[in-house]
Amino acid sequence: MHYTARAHTNIALLKYWGKVDEAIITPTTTSISLTLNEFYTDTTVWFDKTLASDQLVLDGETISGTAAQKVSRFLNIVRDMAGFNDKAYIISTNNVPTAAGLASSASAFAALAGAASKAAGLDLSVTELSRLARHGSGSATRSIFGGFANWVPGDDRTSFATPIFEKVDWPIQLMTVIINDQPKKVGSRLGMQHAKNTAPFYKVWVKLANSQVADMISAIQQHDLVKLGELAEANALQMHAMNATSVPPFNYLTDKSWQVIMIAQELRNQGIPVYATMDAGPNVKLISRPEDTSIIKKALTDVVTSSQIIIASPGPGIKVTSGDKI
Amino acid sequence: MHYTARAHTNIALLKYWGKVDEAIITPTTTSISLTLNEFYTDTTVWFDKTLASDQLVLDGETISGTAAQKVSRFLNIVRDMAGFNDKAYIISTNNVPTAAGLASSASAFAALAGAASKAAGLDLSVTELSRLARHGSGSATRSIFGGFANWVPGDDRTSFATPIFEKVDWPIQLMTVIINDQPKKVGSRLGMQHAKNTAPFYKVWVKLANSQVADMISAIQQHDLVKLGELAEANALQMHAMNATSVPPFNYLTDKSWQVIMIAQELRNQGIPVYATMDAGPNVKLISRPEDTSIIKKALTDVVTSSQIIIASPGPGIKVTSGDKI
Structure with missing residues (x-):
């Protein structure tokens, strides 16, 4: 079964700038963000027993090297959670202008967390998704939610984002x-x-x-x-x-x-x-x-x-x- | 009797940036400076009973307005110390390139303190001169001394500069x-x-x-x-x-x-x-x-x-x- 997720990037109103734990990405401060409508990543994932390694296609190009390794490491966490070891196809399209200096990693890892967990047969809550996305990129933690979200420091279990106000009905x-x-x-x-x-x-x-x-x-x-x-x-x-x-x-x-x-x-x-x-x-x-x-x-x-x-x-x-x- | 003082400007190695007392210019931090050979102010002062007001000539131009008022307020302190009220002639020449952003007020008020106090018949120690110069400009406090000097916070009596090392015999x-x-x-x-x-x-x-x-x-x-x-x-x-x-x-x-x-x-x-x-x-x-x-x-x-x-x-x-x- 393959699943597609769309996650939007976000701008931090209170910044995330520094980790307590570099490995599991827990932050030194609480950050607060606004998710942005116009900038998002679409990612499709399916697992395939016959694959020898993960296959990543980003904006139409097959990717290897550091970026692919980062995605595979992230998928290992999903595979551990699901209890299997199949490799995956990941097809991802970014709609975040790189020149704008908006973090595409936020929408990328949020979308990957959503699509990969579903494709692996996991049915995660948004809190669990936020916690999972954190392992890919700190700011991805907040991109699980719309509108304004709040990512708190803590340990691997307690550091995730929560929505403050998902549907923004005032002019900003x-x-x-x-x-x-x-x-x-x-x-x-x-x-x-x-x-x-x-x-x-x-x-x-x-x-x-x-x-x-x-x-x-x-x-x-x-x-x-x-x-x-x-x-x-x-x-x-x-x-x-x-x-x-x-x-x-x-x-x-x-x-x-x-x-x-x-x-x-x-x-x-x-x-x-x-x-x-x-x-x-x-x-x-x-x-x-x-x-x-x-x-x-x-x-x-x-x-x-x-x-x-x-x-x-x-x-x-x-x-x-x-x-x-x- | 007229007196001429030459005082050199200085660069702060630890900055003076903020006053505890705006009126008497006492600093929030200790600052440390290096006095510079090439940049100085020459100021000649004499008091004249017949003058109705202080006369300031700066770089060949007669000055009125804020700058002149600041000099007169400074001279009032000197007159108070000397116990008389005669007005003064002040002829000052700056050899500090204004474009360089080096504080000419440091050398200006140090030279003024030196020349005016002598012309008023006072025979101040360098410590007393440094304390006096402070009333004109904070950084002037340090320009009384050559080489490296150290200006400490304190009250009107205790805040002045002292030399750390006046004759700099190493290449800097x-x-x-x-x-x-x-x-x-x-x-x-x-x-x-x-x-x-x-x-x-x-x-x-x-x-x-x-x-x-x-x-x-x-x-x-x-x-x-x-x-x-x-x-x-x-x-x-x-x-x-x-x-x-x-x-x-x-x-x-x-x-x-x-x-x-x-x-x-x-x-x-x-x-x-x-x-x-x-x-x-x-x-x-x-x-x-x-x-x-x-x-x-x-x-x-x-x-x-x-x-x-x-x-x-x-x-x-x-x-x-x-x-x-x-």
């Missing part, structure tokens, strides 16, 4: 401003590890980040875009600042990133609620109301062209179906 | 890399105040900075350029990182600043001891050995022209003479 969107003039030199996995190991500000960042959780949840529950935006922007800036205290230092934000951050600030001074967040790269994601799109785009014209702005809205949780169509 | 120099493509938007005085009041990382920065003092003094005493450089670069990066967590955030470092920081890192990987420090602006100051000048200049050719690099060496403490020539 994410505008990705693609700056990305160079490929980033320090990947997320390495960046967070280096920061945790060497940044003297790391501990205070963790403490601060965890202290922002209750307020962020309350802002989401109260549909308070201003409070949500303030917390998200502060948390992101604090993460980037902390990185720059690593030894040796590293820095993802460029002059253009700062220009966008300052434009958001100026727009707020004019009464437009728009807030910046940045992941491991120079691109800035602006949290805003859909009704302010044109005024924000206009304010950005000195920094980027309109084709460098991608708009996304809140998206749904994982969906798994039998067969290869969602 | 400061290369200022002028990036400075735009005037800075947030001045030092405002920047440090805003950071202290709003940056959630401020307290940890203070704690960290104060914990670096003993090691910095020991590095200076042991002529350990590597240790000194590591501490100076870390302290500066931590200050800039902390600033970026202010609400709203501000940031002095540009892409070019980071390029220079990374070039220093690459040079170190090649065995050249060169370390970066940055004040309230984009310019990067490189601490290095004189013998490595050409290799460092060569490594910087992609970022700046050779005319954008200014080299300074350790300088002497304040010198006061009667008459208008040093």
Whole structure:
């Protein structure tokens, strides 16, 4: 039997940045995310006794090497849970623009967790799926759920995401401003590890980040875009600042990133609620109301062209179906 | 009687960034500096009973407004100490390139303290001069001394600088890399105040900075350029990182600043001891050995022209003479 899952990627409003346990991917802080409608991965999985090894086809290309090994290691966990050792076909299509610096690994491992577990005959709850997806990629943990989700630290058993508010019925969107003039030199996995190991500000960042959780949840529950935006922007800036205290230092934000951050600030001074967040790269994601799109785009014209702005809205949780169509 | 003082500016190796008391300028952290030979201010002062107000001539121009008021307020302290109320002539010449982002206020208020106190008939010790200079500008406190100096927090009476090592007899120099493509938007005085009041990382920065003092003094005493450089670069990066967590955030470092920081890192990987420090602006100051000048200049050719690099060496403490020539 083959199963197909669609999972959407997410943007962290409170960031995941650093692991307590590198092997099983448990985080140092609680992270909170918004799942995005426009960006998703479709993955079809079936197990086949006659296969000698797992076969991975990603965006139409047969994949070997590190990426394939990572998928096989993940499938080993599923096989262990199901109690068999058959190899699998995995056909995956990403609908996440890589240039945007949005984590496609989040939707990829969430979709893989959904499709593979079903194909292996497991009938996991969303909590069990979230816990499983975590082994592939930390941010995948949250992509099991739609809308706003909350991933807590803990041990292998207790660290998973829960939904805060899955159906977002208030006007909020994410505008990705693609700056990305160079490929980033320090990947997320390495960046967070280096920061945790060497940044003297790391501990205070963790403490601060965890202290922002209750307020962020309350802002989401109260549909308070201003409070949500303030917390998200502060948390992101604090993460980037902390990185720059690593030894040796590293820095993802460029002059253009700062220009966008300052434009958001100026727009707020004019009464437009728009807030910046940045992941491991120079691109800035602006949290805003859909009704302010044109005024924000206009304010950005000195920094980027309109084709460098991608708009996304809140998206749904994982969906798994039998067969290869969602 | 008129007196002329020459005081040199200094670069902070551990930064002064934030006041406990805004009025009398007492700092939140101990700062440590190197006085620079090439950059200084010459100031001549004499008091004249017949004057209706203080007369300030700066670099050949008669000055009124805020700058003149600041000088008069400073002279009021000197007049209070001397017990008279005569107005003064102040003729001052700056030999600090403003584009370099080196604090001319440090040499300016140190020279003013020296010349004005002598002209007022006071015979202050260097400690008393350092305490007096502090009222004009925090960094002026350290410019009373040559070589390496140390300014400690405290109250009006106990907060002044002391020399660590006035005659620097080991090879160390400061290369200022002028990036400075735009005037800075947030001045030092405002920047440090805003950071202290709003940056959630401020307290940890203070704690960290104060914990670096003993090691910095020991590095200076042991002529350990590597240790000194590591501490100076870390302290500066931590200050800039902390600033970026202010609400709203501000940031002095540009892409070019980071390029220079990374070039220093690459040079170190090649065995050249060169370390970066940055004040309230984009310019990067490189601490290095004189013998490595050409290799460092060569490594910087992609970022700046050779005319954008200014080299300074350790300088002497304040010198006061009667008459208008040093």
